[in-house]
Amino acid sequence: MSALEKQLHLGRLPPRPPLPGGGGQSGSKMRMGPGRKRDFSPVLWSQYFESMEDVVVENDTGKDISFSFHVEFVSISRDWGDTFRIYKSGLEGPVLLLLHGGGHSALSWAVFTSAIINRIQCRIVALDLRGHGETKVRNPEDLSAETMSKDVGSVVEALYGDLPPPIMLIGHSMGGAIAVHTAVANLVPSLLGLCMIDVVEGTAMDALNSMQNFLRSRPKTFKSLENAIEWSVKSGQIRNLESARVSMVGQVKQCEGAASPECPKAIVEGIIEEEEEEEEEEEEGGGSVNKRKKEDDTETKKEHLYTWRIELAKTEKYWDGWFRGLSNLFLSCPTPKLLLLAGVDRLDKDLTIGQMQGKFQMQVLPQCGHAVHEDAPDKVAEAVATFLIRHRFTEPIGGFQ
Numbered sequence: 001m002s003a004l005e006k007q008l009h010l011g012r013l014p015p016r017p018p019l020p021g022g023g024g025q026s027g028s029k030m031r032m033g034p035g036r037k038r039d040f041s042p043v044l045w046s047q048y049f050e051s052m053e054d055v056v057v058e059n060d061t062g063k064d065i066s067f068s069f070h071v072e073f074v075s076i077s078r079d080w081g082d083t084f085r086i087y088k089s090g091l092e093g094p095v096l097l098l099l100h101g102g103g104h105s106a107l108s109w110a111v112f113t114s115a116i117i118n119r120i121q122c123r124i125v126a127l128d129l130r131g132h133g134e135t136k137v138r139n140p141e142d143l144s145a146e147t148m149s150k151d152v153g154s155v156v157e158a159l160y161g162d163l164p165p166p167i168m169l170i171g172h173s174m175g176g177a178i179a180v181h182t183a184v185a186n187l188v189p190s191l192l193g194l195c196m197i198d199v200v201e202g203t204a205m206d207a208l209n210s211m212q213n214f215l216r217s218r219p220k221t222f223k224s225l226e227n228a229i230e231w232s233v234k235s236g237q238i239r240n241l242e243s244a245r246v247s248m249v250g251q252v253k254q255c256e257g258a259a260s261p262e263c264p265k266a267i268v269e270g271i272i273e274e275e276e277e278e279e280e281e282e283e284e285g286g287g288s289v290n291k292r293k294k295e296d297d298t299e300t301k302k303e304h305l306y307t308w309r310i311e312l313a314k315t316e317k318y319w320d321g322w323f324r325g326l327s328n329l330f331l332s333c334p335t336p337k338l339l340l341l342a343g344v345d346r347l348d349k350d351l352t353i354g355q356m357q358g359k360f361q362m363q364v365l366p367q368c369g370h371a372v373h374e375d376a377p378d379k380v381a382e383a384v385a386t387f388l389i390r391h392r393f394t395e396p397i398g399g400f401q
Contacts, residue, residue: 040229043245048110049087056083057154085134086127093121093394094166099175105133105250111243112373115381119400133250143318145181153187168193177322183333195338198372201326202348215313222306228252243374252306327351338387342368
């Protein structure tokens with residue numbers, strides 16, 4: 001199993017061969033005619049979610065505040081405590097609380113959200129976990145399963161108080177593990193269902209040994225968001241271009257300048273040296289040369305402007321805690337359970353036995369990479385919607401059967 005095949009998330013499993021034009025169900029959209037280029041420009045969250053909120057949780061006093069933003073983002077003070085970014089859609093029905101995989105963000109659920117909101121009555125809450133996306137906490141390095149599970153419970157309490165609506169936890173990869181830990185700890189008292197997407201203890205633990213090699217093989221920086229989106233699709237990390245255009249915005253961030261540790265030192269020094277030479281030429285009156293240097297300086301600044309939001313390599317000490325014992329924890333949850341996989345070969349022994357005993361519902365979605373909900377959002381939405389309707393947790397809409 002190559003490092004690249006494990007891709008971004010911990011617990012990476014061997015993906016299926018890429019489909020033409022980027023693969024997944026959106027392959028037909030991505031296959032262009034001769035001479036036509038694919039559009040790798042980023043897309044705003046508001047194309048898929050109805051609103052965005054920053055939920056502020058004060059861990060010391062238990063106080064919490066939530067701020068709602070529909071289109072325009074307004075900067076707020078974070079003196080009160082930890083701030084968790086969420087994206088929402090829907091007005092009625094059970095809440096689907098979506099937890100992303102390692103290194104991703106709530107935006108990885110964007111296309112899935114549009115798909116499921118048109119199939120069943122439900123409400124979507126997609127959460128940026130600590131250390132990821134736009135969530136800002138006082139200790140972003142603490143990515144233990146216990147801490148992140150408590151975060152989920154705190155956000156639910158902040159949003160709904162003592163009487164939360166029926167909630168189904170849905171998590172991908174790392175997020176799937178956190179969903180299970182949250183459920184087992186009974187941190188969501190109104191839990192009605194649990195769904196893990198492409199995360200299995202046995203294969204996840206096997207994959208951890210080569211994860212550092214994969215992380216070292218990734219580009220450290222990107223010259224633009226478009227460049228990051230293009231890499232994600234061409235590398236196979238996300239096989240659906242539509243999802244990549246909104247999802248990658250939550251995975252990378254702009255370098256913060258010369259003092260930023262995220263920007264390679266050589267690049268920063270190059271920018272500084274050119275700025276100093278510019279000043280010298282201005283003093284000497286070098287008009288045309290100065291103009292050329294400004295152009296070169298602009299080109300230099302345009303390159304390597306984006307880097308990863310989170311350094312996953314530094315989270316290694318938490319990997320074992322996410323996945324060890326996960327299969328039995330999943331099976332022990334008393335709520336109805338759904339497991340979505342990119343391949344049946346991902347099942348470990350405990351889950352194989354549990355599936356044969358009918359302890360959970362399983363569906364395999366072939367021709368997907370590890371980011372199943374991004375590669376095939378319609379198929380995942382259909383599977384989740386069918387699960388919820390079968391258990392009479394919600395009602396179909398728009399003629400969905």
